[in-house]
Amino acid sequence: MAEHVSSVDITAPPETVFAYLVTPAGLTAWMGQYAVLDPRPGGEFTADIAGSPIRGEFLEVDEPHRVVISWGVAGSSDLPPGASTVTFTLTPLGSGTRVQVRHTGLPEPRVAGHRAGWAHFLPRLAVAASGGDPDADDWRPLTPIP
Template sequence: MNDTRLRSVKIERDFAHAPEKLWLALTQPHLIADWLMQNDFVPSLGHAFQLRGDWGGVLDCEVIAIEPERTLSYTWNFASDDPAYALTSIVTFTLTPTDTGTHLRVEQSGFKPEQKQAFGGAHAGWKGFLAKLDTVLAGF
């Protein structure tokens, strides 16, 4: 992924919840399922897991960085025969405490210039996921 032409989707949002609470929603499988996708996630460096979308798609992932209540990164790989949809990327969540809760930055990097539809879909998708995350956080 050293291609300087690769693009990233970056979404930032403030949550009125402590980093500890947000961290739970990012790392507990039953909570991840409520805002992102069904999964077999374990918050452990090197853990390989899958995210399973409602549309039937499966993402193969691996935890590549974890610093509790601060940073979580994992690979986000979607196999497809169509190069416009096949994606090898990295998702990074960065949590920063604020006076009123937590600032969350989500970055998904690795989009090729020709993957305009996937890039746009990820941009819209992450906004939707973070709206669901806010609802999940309010519920516990």
């Protein structure tokens, strides 16, 4: 299994950014078209993102420092719900926040698609959490996620 790590700096405090990771309105402002979130260990993480039904659960919620989610795709044989793990680590930076995303447990063929997805979505998080409008999102991976 492989992993992907990336980060983005955001001109908003960790408390503001944190809400964009754990609330349906916050998450869908930058990633996904639909979300049902119960941000507590064992709570539901359901989001439809870029045409894929992402399913998992919250594993750790440490406001406003860290969110860990199990992650997979409903109906997928190589990345089923909960098969991988996404960790968001929020670090204060002066008047802003650095968000590091570490996505582990990815099957090697899925790494490039997830790398492209995080490269697309993290800048959108920066815009939304800073009070901007990232505009409508019609991004899709080059290879559909089965």
